[in-house]
Amino acid sequence: MWNVQNVSSNVEQFTEDLRSLLDGLKNKAAAGDSLRKFATRNTTAPDFQTLYALVQCTSDLSQQGCNNCLDYTFGILPQLGDLKKGGRVINTNCNFRYEIYLFYEATADAPPSTNTTTATGGNESNTSRTVIIAVVSSVVFVGVIIISIWVLLRKKMAKEKEETQPLSEPVEDIESAESLQYNFETIRVATDNFSEENKLGQGGFGSVYRGRLFNGQDIAVKRLSRGSGQGDLEFKNEVLLVAKLQHRNLVRLLGFWLEGNERLLVYDRIHSNCKS
Known part of the structure; x- marks a missing residue:
């Protein structure tokens, strides 16, 4: 869901400020404990604007899982x-x-106050908190x-x-492969x-392109030749099998895209020199 208004001036600075704000919040939320992976913050944006942001992961995710998610x-932002x-x-x-504009409670990510309140003030605060929780x-x-x-x-x-x-023997925990699927537009x-x-x-299996994701990560994308005859499940x-292989001499597979005859493999290009 998007604001109908576009950023009309200082777009590059606005993008840089937004990316820095989101990356900082991502790290803070991912480092949260098993009960809370949530962070809010604001920063100064171009044209005397204040930029507010909120990020959150479900508590069952690990720190790396929250970062990846x-x-x-x-x-998805560049698709706009x-x-x-x-x-x-x-x-x-x-x-x-x-x-x-401020869209969350200003004290949502602040430590509890140590100030004491009167009985009346405490009741009003509890009532407000109850309404908000509901x-x-x-x-x-x-x-x-x-x-x-x-x-x-x-x-x-x-x-x-x-x-x-065609029928084939699926590997164990095949549903985890879905978590590796990238968005084609990204x-x-x-x-x-x-x-x-x-x-x-x-090469014989397709072309390789360099790229950079919105978060600044460098990737290498192999666009496989069409008409291989290999089924989607295979x-x-x-x-999934390649993604589970971890070795310092192997280029790490980050994910894939699959639809129809289009098959893309996304690799980490930080420590690789992939040219074929």
Whole structure:
């Protein structure tokens, strides 16, 4: 969901300020304990504006899992085309929001106050807190229902799609492969629409392009040749197997994109010199 207003001036500075703000909040939220992975903060934006942001992960995620989830969710921003003055993205296990106005309770991320209050003041504070908790609980409950329906529909569609593919033996915990799937628009923007300037080389299995995600991470994208005849399930099994391989001499596989005949593999380009 996005603000209808575009950032019309100092776009690059606004983007840099927003990216710095979100990255800082991501690290703070990811470092939270098992009960709270949540952070809010504001910063000064161009044209005397104040930029507010909030990020959150579900408490079951590890620190690395929270980082990965937010990195993927932040990557949706470049898909907007013109940068908006505000917006929010709600993923299954994490979400974030930013605006040029204060949209959260100012004390949401502050330590508890040590000041004492009168009996009347305490009652008023408790009443306000009760109302806020009730409203937030209702919103969260509705959000969980919507997300659950969305997840069930996605699983049903994936199951129907897999049933049309040739039978094969799936590897254990194949559902975890879905967490490695990138958004095609994110990859397209990162590689400047697979431009020739970003092309690193070409081999028998396809072309390789360099790219950079919204969060600044350098990647190498292998665009596999079409018409290989390999089924979607076999491809996911292979991706999951390669992603589990960890070795200092191997380029780390970050994820993939799969739809129809389009198959993309996304690698970490920080410690690699991938040219074929």
